[in-house]
Amino acid sequence: GQQLNQSPQSMFIQEGEDVSMNCTSSSIFNTWLWYKQDPGEGPVLLIALYKAGELTSNGRLTAQFGITRKDSFLNISASIPSDVGIYFCAGQLMNFNKFYFGSGTKLNVKP
Amino acid sequence: DAGITQSPRYKITETGRQVTLMCHQTWSHSYMFWYRQDLGHGLRLIYYSAAADITDKGEVPDGYVVSRSKTENFPLTLESATRSQTSVYFCASSPGLGPPDTQYFGPGTRLTVL
Numbered sequence: 760g761q762q763l764n765q766s767p768q769s770m771f772i773q774e775g776e777d778v779s780m781n782c783t784s785s786s787i788f789n790t791w792l793w794y795k796q797d798p799g800e801g802p803v804l805l806i807a808l809y810k811a812g813e814l815t816s817n818g819r820l821t822a823q824f825g826i827t828r829k830d831s832f833l834n835i836s837a838s839i840p841s842d843v844g845i846y847f848c849a850g851q852l853m854n855f856n857k858f859y860f861g862s863g864t865k866l867n868v869k870p
Numbered sequence: 871d872a873g874i875t876q877s878p879r880y881k882i883t884e885t886g887r888q889v890t891l892m893c894h895q896t897w898s899h900s901y902m903f904w905y906r907q908d909l910g911h912g913l914r915l916i917y918y919s920a921a922a923d924i925t926d927k928g929e930v931p932d933g934y935v936v937s938r939s940k941t942e943n944f945p946l947t948l949e950s951a952t953r954s955q956t957s958v959y960f961c962a963s964s965p966g967l968g969p970p971d972t973q974y975f976g977p978g979t980r981l982t983v984l
Contacts, residue, residue: 792973799978800977800978801960801975801976801977802913802960803975804973804975849973851971856918856971857915857928860912
């Protein structure tokens, strides 16, 4: 199956710091999605990206669709304790309705 | 606006028993998916469905059966549960108007097989 490499696996940061995480693949995707999962809950869609080079924000979150279409980045600015959770990327290939998921980035924010 | 719901949220069963996990969505999305989430493996696709009466295998289909007689429901059945099927199961749906497309998840069912 398709491999999405998500990094870092985990992060320990101080409240107020900015955070960056990314996903890369050897395949070209035409959609990138970013999710957040809280303990005991399902993943919640944060940002959807549909065009190469697209930069989209959702509050303090900003995600970018890489121009090579093989990667995507998520940035969180001025982190707060409620940002704690696991962040997943997901990519969709052209002409397929399945999504492939990264292994997740576990974010810990110290108050 | 219920969105996508799963039942039960928690289930404990014994090896060899049949178990059915339910998924219901109110958006009339064409596509529905079942994933399992295990430590170290992330989200793995079990089965998906493009429309009523159309289903296809994902990455880890063995030991599971699905059906989709109505667009809004997509039950997942473990015909004879095994301990290796202890996991958290997520149902998801997509409008199916793409690609590009989006995908929305239910709250999950935590299944323990003793």
